[in-house]
Amino acid sequence: MTLKELKIFLELSETQNILEISKKLSITQSAISQSIKSLENKLKEPLFDRIGKKLVLNERGREFKKMTINPYNQLINIQYQFLKEKIAGTIYVATSKTLGTYILPQIIFDYLSKNRNILIKKDIQNSTKIIENIKNGKIDLGLIENEVDDKDIIKVKIKEDELIIVSAQKQKELFIDELKNKKWLLREEGSGTREIFLNHIKGVFDIDIFMEYNEFEEAKTILINNPDTITCVSKEVVKKELKEKKLYEIKIKNLIFKRNMYLIYHKNKTKSELFEDFINFIFDSLKIK
Template sequence: MTLRELELFYYLTENPHVSQLSKKIGISQSAISLAIKSLEKKLGEPLFDRIGKKLVLNERGRFFKEKTHKHYLALKDAQLMFTQNTLFGTLKIASSKTIGEFIMPQIFFDFLSQYPNTSIIKDIKNSTQIIQMLLDGEIDMGIIEIETNEPHIIKEKLGSDKLIIVTSDKKLANKNLFIDQLFYKKWILREKGSGTREIFLDSLGSNAQEIELFMKFTEFEEIKTLLKYNNDIITCLSKFVVTDELQREELFEVIPKNINLQRNLYLVYNKNKYKTNLFSLFQKHLKNNFHIEESLP
């Protein structure tokens, strides 16, 4: 059944005189009759009783109207939104943990404030999970912390982030040390698949095999609490995560020699993704407001 057939059906429920309706909406009586007969044929039974020159709803017609009218109105609203090119819809976006907790909230807030007819379903996953979600079509876009050469994924650089080695051991504050001079500490890292973990271990090369992982963590508050109360613990995090603690001198940065802990952050999406107006506008908004490099302390 078509929207036009349904529209004429609802018109007739309010004005059962085909001739009057024909004049009111500027459609021939035969076109109205053909549309109603087509609708009834698709449903398998009449919706009107033909009484004189009137079409009067029968019991099946009343039931059909009751069950369908609100859905028809919703479809008409949706059609109007498309024809008027109004920005609307829902985006599904997954961000890696550092980005999702420390950078994206304000970006989401500003976008939704500007476009109130839109919505965003947010998720926080590690970078590897986000890539898989894109391949499976579960999300529209992701923001990740690792390099990827997956052929079905398009990546666009958003900015760079600085990872630091951090501890509550004040004796190591701002010390410039080789990484193997820190192997005696209890190392705590994010779970496998985390961009922070992968960048850190990759930067160590063969030395990565020498680190004995004491435990892993998923929540930033968990690791910060452990760091504050155990000065024999050490980890690698984005500087964003511990900016306040560094300023209050609750935690301290250790500067590793000959190790580059910069990383690129990327917007990623499936190469087969159809770019709606909403997708393209948020993509532009994200690029214009992702000012992580300028914000680094």
């Protein structure tokens, strides 16, 4: 049964005058009769007695009215609230590690502070998985640190990220191959940070990776406690440690490590007011025009 059928039934249960209901609901008398007939067919029994030209509720019709009037009113109220509150609902977001750990959390916190009817479910995944989940509709929005060229994906540049070489030991500006004998810590295979760094030094020297890590905090602890270790990370990751002089940036001659960060979504994604509002909030937070 439909809300429309219930509405006509409840109106007719109060007023047997089909012409009056026709004018009130702006539908034909024939449409009213068809709606009641459709409802009765679905319930497999009549709800009205046909007395002359009048439709009068019978005993089963009175019972059906008693059972449906409160749920119907609740559904109408839900519909009203849903239409009224456009900025409400749940957003599924997946981000790569740097964005998801150091940039997006504050943005989400600020957004939720202004919008209490919203739930944002965030997961940290690698870029390949995020793109896959965007394409199969499992998430609404992705934020990645890798390039993507896919006809089904809309991408918007949100930030330029600088990768830097850091160590607990302060050093002068060097050529990259002068760091060849350091104990290099690098992210695990598949990491965007690792790929960008290795591509930049390709042909300069073959790096001997002393240790791989998955979590930034793990690498920071090793770097701080072992001055002969070194790594390449996003500047966003070590802002605090650089300020506190626990770690130092090593300037590299003739090399700059940069990458773009993107917001991505499926080209066929329905842009609800909530979706648009959250995206615009991200842009405003990152000062994107």
